Amino acid sequence: MISRSLERFLNDDFELPAFPKVVLRLNQLLASKQFALSEVGDVLSRDPGLSAKVLELVNSSVYGLKTRVETVNRAVVMIGAEQVRQLVIATSVVKMFKSIPHNLIQVEDFWKHCVACGAIAKKLAELQGEEQPDRFFVAGLLHDVGRLILYLKAPEKMNEVFEKVKDGEMLFHEAERKVFGFNHAEVGFQLCRIWSLPDFFRETAGYHHNPEDAFRHHEAASLIHIADFIANALQLGSSGQKYVPLLDDFAWNRSGFTSSIAEGVVNESMEKYEEAIHVLL
Amino acid sequence: MGIVSLDLIEPEMILAKEVRDSSGRILLGQGAEITEKHLSLFRRWGIIELDIEGQGEEIEEGPLDPEILDEAREKMKAIFRHNNMVHPFVEALHEIVSEREARKMMRNREVQT
Ligand SMILES: [Fe+2]
Ligand SMILES: [Fe+2]
Numbered sequence: 001m002i003s004r005s006l007e008r009f010l011n012d013d014f015e016l017p018a019f020p021k022v023v024l025r026l027n028q029l030l031a032s033k034q035f036a037l038s039e040v041g042d043v044l045s046r047d048p049g050l051s052a053k054v055l056e057l058v059n060s061s062v063y064g065l066k067t068r069v070e071t072v073n074r075a076v077v078m079i080g081a082e083q084v085r086q087l088v089i090a091t092s093v094v095k096m097f098k099s100i101p102h103n104l105i106q107v108e109d110f111w112k113h114c115v116a117c118g119a120i121a122k123k124l125a126e127l128q129g130e131e132q133p134d135r136f137f138v139a140g141l142l143h144d145v146g147r148l149i150l151y152l153k154a155p156e157k158m159n160e161v162f163e164k165v166k167d168g169e170m171l172f173h174e175a176e177r178k179v180f181g182f183n184h185a186e187v188g189f190q191l192c193r194i195w196s197l198p199d200f201f202r203e204t205a206g207y208h209h210n211p212e213d214a215f216r217h218h219e220a221a222s223l224i225h226i227a228d229f230i231a232n233a234l235q236l237g238s239s240g241q242k243y244v245p246l247l248d249d250f251a252w253n254r255s256g257f258t259s260s261i262a263e264g265v266v267n268e269s270m271e272k273y274e275e276a277i278h279v280l281l
Numbered sequence: 282m283g284i285v286s287l288d289l290i291e292p293e294m295i296l297a298k299e300v301r302d303s304s305g306r307i308l309l310g311q312g313a314e315i316t317e318k319h320l321s322l323f324r325r326w327g328i329i330e331l332d333i334e335g336q337g338e339e340i341e342e343g344p345l346d347p348e349i350l351d352e353a354r355e356k357m358k359a360i361f362r363h364n365n366m367v368h369p370f371v372e373a374l375h376e377i378v379s380e381r382e383a384r385k386m387m388r389n390r391e392v393q394t
Binding site: 229230234235244245246252263 | 310311312359360361362363364365368369370371372373374375377378381
């Protein structure tokens with residue numbers, strides 16, 4: 001469901017920055033369902049900058065592969081074509097919105113928060129024995145991307161949001177809803193749709209503040225919720241909110257975690273976080 | 282890592298954290314080896330201290346000052362104001378971030394003295 005106010009917001013004259021050509025080609029190629037893995041590598045290698053970042057990330061502790069991957073072709077074989085596409089999209093999104101000056105937030109701090117959420121989410125996913133923990137890194141990277149659009153597209157209104165949360169009475173995403181009629185998670189859901197990301201990412205971005213309301217991916221949204229909670233508590237970067245959002249009971253119970261995981265998760269995600277910000281920012 | 286005043290930094294030391302100018306632009310990245318040239322540039326740009334690899338490690342591992350830890354716990358309570366502090370996971374994280382904060386406070390105090 002998309003509210004009238006959100007629809008209007010997205011259709012407004014604001015143009016989303018365009019993805020690099022490589023992303024569009026990858027989308028086409030993978031949508032065709034008939035492609036050789038080497039084609040994915042060939043398309044990607046036409047963008048040396050993106051290729052280099054993908055290789056660096058794949059070789060970092062974030063992916064934790066045992067052998068070094070020297071070429072993008074090899075990366076596609078090792079982590080899979082769809083995983084490479086997702087990583088390329090997330091990396092491009094960070095790059096597209098990296099150097100935008102803003103008087104309400106430091107865009108770099110914003111991305112640090114998202115990278116932290118991704119690194120922690122991946123660790124949590126591993127603990128849960130998830131089959132594809134890598135996609136949780138990407139989901140964390142993108143979880144708050146809707147908020148960045150709010151900052152860029154409506155700075156005056158975001159200033160109002162800041163005013164509302166200043167005394168610490170109201171949660172940030174609730175204040176957004178008061179001011180805009182929708183919040184950053186809903187914007188994120190729509191962006192992931194526009195960017196033709198799988199519903200997994202739409203839902204992790206769209207329901208990370210209310211995992212209970214997800215359509216299918218309650219577990220994943222709960223996991224991103226908890227990762228976001230931890231990232232906020234650690235104050236690694238910031239998406240603009242000073243206070244740690246309320247830990248959601250549904251998410252916590254659904255995850256099946258106990259409080260004993262806290263220390264290990266924090267310690268073990270830190271290296272991933274440091275390496276990933278080094279590559280991405 | 283540890284914060285070291287620029288006067289005490291020697292070439293070949295390794296940056297533990299990137300150096301930025303006032304607008305947030307990265308001047309030298311994390312992991313870079315510092316050269317004489319960097320040092321004179323930093324002086325010109327008015328940078329007074331750097332985070333250097335392998336410095337202040339005692340504080341990273343040594344025991345926490347209980348008074349500072351209590352101070353940090355009190356301080357970090359504020360960021361959890363929307364949360365139920367007796368939830369075991371909230372409690373565990375509050376303790377973790379308080380310890381991190383306490384180490385930071387100890388490092389800062391060491392630099393000042
Ligand atoms: Fe959020
Ligand atoms: Fe967040």
